[in-house]
Amino acid sequence: MEGSPPLLSPAEADRRLRAAGVRVTAQRRAVYEALAADPLHPTVEAVHSRLKKNWPSLPLPTVYRIVEDLAVAGLIRRVASDGGPQRLDANAERHQHLVCRACGRMEDWTSAGLSGLSLPRSLPDGFSGETYDIRIVGLCRTCSAKAEARGIIPKRRKS
Amino acid sequence: MEGSPPLLSPAEADRRLRAAGVRVTAQRRAVYEALAADPLHPTVEAVHSRLKKNWPSLPLPTVYRIVEDLAVAGLIRRVASDGGPQRLDANAERHQHLVCRACGRMEDWTSAGLSGLSLPRSLPDGFSGETYDIRIVGLCRTCSAKAEARGIIPKRRKS
DNA sequence: ATCTCATATGATAATAATTATCATATGGAA
DNA sequence: TTCCATATGATAATTATTATCATATGAGAT
Numbered sequence A, B: 001m002e003g004s005p006p007l008l009s010p011a012e013a014d015r016r017l018r019a020a021g022v023r024v025t026a027q028r029r030a031v032y033e034a035l036a037a038d039p040l041h042p043t044v045e046a047v048h049s050r051l052k053k054n055w056p057s058l059p060l061p062t063v064y065r066i067v068e069d070l071a072v073a074g075l076i077r078r079v080a081s082d083g084g085p086q087r088l089d090a091n092a093e094r095h096q097h098l099v100c101r102a103c104g105r106m107e108d109w110t111s112a113g114l115s116g117l118s119l120p121r122s123l124p125d126g127f128s129g130e131t132y133d134i135r136i137v138g139l140c141r142t143c144s145a146k147a148e149a150r151g152i153i154p155k156r157r158k159s
Numbered sequence C: 001a002t003c004t005c006a007t008a009t010g011a012t013a014a015t016a017a018t019t020a021t022c023a024t025a026t027g028g029a030a
Numbered sequence D: 001t002t003c004c005a006t007a008t009g010a011t012a013a014t015t016a017t018t019a020t021c022a023t024a025t026g027a028g029a030t
Helices: A010-018 A026-036 A044-051 A060-072 A110-118 A143-148 B008-020 B024-036 B044-052 B062-070 B112-116 B142-151
Strands: A077-079 A088-089 A097-100 A106-109 A128-139 B078-081 B087-089 B098-100 B106-109 B130-140
Touching: A010 A026, A026 A044, A026 A060, A044 A060, A128 A143, B008 B024, B024 B044, B044 B062, B044 B098, B130 B142
Parallel strands: A097 A128, B098 B130
Antiparallel strands: A077 A088, A097 A106, A128 B130, B078 B087, B098 B106
């Protein structure tokens, strides 16, 4: 079990929404809270499921729209992944991701060194670099054990 | 215009396919060549379109299957992206990606420093790290110019 | 070179992921 | 409060991907 990731205070979250011209609604707060409570980079579908209990009426397309709104307002981000449904991240701190190439599991991890890495001095073309997105790819504990046992790597994830 | 990325020789490509237990077929060679000829990380759909001329009969689902086979055999990779259709890469050399957060454009770029970066000494849990996946996120020349002109960042990409 | 059979392809259907449409409801400025 | 631009809920449509199955073919054995 890992502690929940640093999330914005309700007041700060509201402030950022308004600053981006996005209205504050109960549904948007609920989606943000569901995301902030899940450190495993849930899919939109997963967020929707989690919300079923308290928001039985909230339809999936609305969750998609709200996710887009929250991303525009900078409350959450879409996490880079190798295809499959988009995965989300409400962790506001600079951090990296550990990605299992066998099962697709992805979790936050922070390296002081990597977090402090400065951008290359010269970039091509007039490209204006703003930040890094660093993933450490390998095998998670579970898949690593399996690979060791079988001498073969497992197949690609399903969800 | 950028030069085409380093690709495997036909003989080496065939060898790797057989080594992975994947039969060598004309279709698989064609898909690999189409991918090797496109440095802009095409989608499966884009590869299919490009092949239409020489392989009018090759159906999209087959391209999907072949892409999976080529990935298993290690001839190509799926590139990390923030949702949307999977994007592919036949560039076998260690390299990084420049990603425009506004239009989604993605291109190869190689930094000697980043390519040589060694993995953190200690990783959590028994996670066995193998490699980095590093993206430099920012604005491409085109979107950078637009943002400067308008004081506002453009909307999300469509393809 | 031919035979054989496991596997690939082509055609098609099905599912999953995401976006669009539109009538009704509501946040928040006046 | 009143009003209106925008959000939601319901639903349909589109896009992305995977499954199924009959036929064709690569490549090891004869």
